[in-house]
Amino acid sequence: MVEIIKTGIPGLDSVFDKMGFIANSSVLVSGEPGAGKTIFALEFIYYGAKNYKEPGIFISSEQSIEKIRELAFALNMPLEQYEKNGLITLKKVNISKGSEMIPDQIMNEIRAKKPKRVVLDSISPFELLAADPRDFRFKLLSMLEEINKQGTTLLATGEKRLTNFDRISFNPEDFLFDGLIVMGRQRKTVNYQRVLSIIKMRGTKHSEELHPVEITENGLRVLTIK
Numbered sequence: 001m002v003e004i005i006k007t008g009i010p011g012l013d014s015v016f017d018k019m020g021f022i023a024n025s026s027v028l029v030s031g032e033p034g035a036g037k038t039i040f041a042l043e044f045i046y047y048g049a050k051n052y053k054e055p056g057i058f059i060s061s062e063q064s065i066e067k068i069r070e071l072a073f074a075l076n077m078p079l080e081q082y083e084k085n086g087l088i089t090l091k092k093v094n095i096s097k098g099s100e101m102i103p104d105q106i107m108n109e110i111r112a113k114k115p116k117r118v119v120l121d122s123i124s125p126f127e128l129l130a131a132d133p134r135d136f137r138f139k140l141l142s143m144l145e146e147i148n149k150q151g152t153t154l155l156a157t158g159e160k161r162l163t164n165f166d167r168i169s170f171n172p173e174d175f176l177f178d179g180l181i182v183m184g185r186q187r188k189t190v191n192y193q194r195v196l197s198i199i200k201m202r203g204t205k206h207s208e209e210l211h212p213v214e215i216t217e218n219g220l221r222v223l224t225i226k
């Protein structure tokens with residue numbers, strides 16, 4: 001039987017026939033600026049700890065740990081008690097040319113603790129700093145392989161510039177992950193609506209719909225139009 005990692009993100013698990021991510025897989029959440037990628041990733045870690053007592057490490061390559069804590073707090077996801085009891089660990093990585101996607105020190109911690117969930121928010125700065133696209137792809141592949149050996153489920157975020165849902169443009173990295181979720185906006189007369197689409201999820205059937213997404217003071221939720 002395949003082990004399932006329930007994301008716990010409101011409204012998300014039921015879009016997969018297996019009711020969650022396949023354990024030990026890697027999922028890329030990509031989308032436009034402000035689409036809700038960081039909040040999505042934060043909820044994956046928060047609900048993992050809160051609902052399933054599963055330890056998670058949130059690695060931020062962009063925002064500071066303080067900013068991540070503030071964002072979580074504003075969305076009614078106080079992290080403090082989980083940071084205290086060790087279920088949630090926040091890490092900031094400082095990147096420069098040639099850095100590994102997950103620095104050795106954090107990778108060693110992952111090897112030792114084997115957390116159920118790891119987030120890398122985001123992979124895009126590494127692309128910017130890579131000597132060439134092959135270097136970025138190679139680094140990504142070796143990181144995915146290493147994480148996979150630890151029995152951890154990885155959720156990474158990344159930028160996607162074109163999220164016109166009628167013709168999404170795919171990047172090379174989209175092919176390397178087991179799952180791909182695209183987040184963006186669609187214009188509805190004078191308003192925009194946040195939407196999400198599951199492009200692929202190896203090993204499980206999933207919804208083929210465009211799901212509206214809501215972000216309120218209680219966080220992000222995925223809706224299904226019946």
Ligand SMILES: Nc1ncnc2c1ncn2[C@@H]1O[C@H](COP(=O)(O)OP(=O)(O)OP(=O)(O)O)[C@@H](O)[C@H]1O
Pocket residue numbers: 031032033034035036037038039040074075215216217
């Ligand atoms: N407290 C809040 N209440 C309601 N909506 C919020 C709140 N905080 C953030 N948002 C919404 O969430 C958006 C930011 O979400 P998030 O940081 O997850 O986006 P992102 O996709 O990671 O963006 P980027 O590509 O810039 O990293 C904001 O632009 C805002 O619309």
Ligand SMILES: [Mg+2]
Pocket residue numbers: 037038039121
């Ligand atoms: Mg972000």
